Amino acid sequence: MQTAEPEVVATLYDSPEGQFGPTLFGGHLHWGYWDAETAGASFAAAADRLAEIMIERIRIGPGQRFVDLGCGVGQPAAKLARATGCQVDGITISGSQQRAATAMAEAEGLQDRLRFFHGSALEIPAEDASYDGGWFFESIFHMGHRAALLEAARVLKPGATLLLTDLPTLPTTSDEFRDFVQEHIHSVFVAKEDYPALMAEAGFELVEIEDISENVMPWLVPKLTEALEEHRGTLVEMFGEETEKMIENWIFLFEYMSENLGYMVVTARKK
Ligand SMILES: C[S@@+](CC[C@H](N)C(=O)[O-])C[C@H]1O[C@@H](n2cnc3c(N)ncnc32)[C@H](O)[C@@H]1O
Numbered sequence: 001m002q003t004a005e006p007e008v009v010a011t012l013y014d015s016p017e018g019q020f021g022p023t024l025f026g027g028h029l030h031w032g033y034w035d036a037e038t039a040g041a042s043f044a045a046a047a048d049r050l051a052e053i054m055i056e057r058i059r060i061g062p063g064q065r066f067v068d069l070g071c072g073v074g075q076p077a078a079k080l081a082r083a084t085g086c087q088v089d090g091i092t093i094s095g096s097q098q099r100a101a102t103a104m105a106e107a108e109g110l111q112d113r114l115r116f117f118h119g120s121a122l123e124i125p126a127e128d129a130s131y132d133g134g135w136f137f138e139s140i141f142h143m144g145h146r147a148a149l150l151e152a153a154r155v156l157k158p159g160a161t162l163l164l165t166d167l168p169t170l171p172t173t174s175d176e177f178r179d180f181v182q183e184h185i186h187s188v189f190v191a192k193e194d195y196p197a198l199m200a201e202a203g204f205e206l207v208e209i210e211d212i213s214e215n216v217m218p219w220l221v222p223k224l225t226e227a228l229e230e231h232r233g234t235l236v237e238m239f240g241e242e243t244e245k246m247i248e249n250w251i252f253l254f255e256y257m258s259e260n261l262g263y264m265v266v267t268a269r270k271k
Contacts, residue, residue, distance in 0.1 A: 058161060091124060102115075217263055
């Protein structure tokens, strides 16, 4: 299965619906992490927690450079820059996201350490071995795993950590689902079992795969439903009569994805 051209993926995030995503998820554009203690957490709070879980796994410090591949509107990158003191370059294929992220960095006074580029993570505007660390935070399935990992390997220094969150297919994932997500959200998902070979081919040592499906997937629909309800007023302003249809589409997609995918955090090291 082929991923869509990067410019096609951009239309998804530049659309009004795509631009509303960060509002629902508290400035993040990824899912959340819940457990028994945080069962009451909103989608936004749980998305922020997942960003913290990612940051805990990164070894980087002041003066070092990190690349965020598919950076959304920059919230995870800003959190990482604040927590570690490193410099972050974010790349997104969406022009509207790049503009929003740049404005946020300036508003937060982080523009010296936080830069955002409009472009493709398959052609990173950086020399070989430029970065001390990097991540694909819920983004690699839009890019094509093999090509994206090869390009990440090119720009990372030997020994650098590469972190990913990804949504692995399950033994029960249907062909119908694969066709649906390829057509509607320009995504091609792979299985957890594909990872060792993908990493080895790209020049990474696979350090760990943490399956956190239980902390993500069953929570998605109820928490999304709450978030949509909370933001209903804004939704109606933006989408008018289309609002109910839009809500239905979001819920259908999240339900379908929860049934057909897992969630994992992957740590790798550039050889
Ligand atoms: C689900 S969002 C995740 C955003 C962000 N990482 C976060 O966690 O908030 C997927 C991101 O991947 C980006 N993306 C998809 N294909 C891309 C490509 N070829 N190059 C750069 N960014 C890409 C999208 O623009 C979007 O920002």
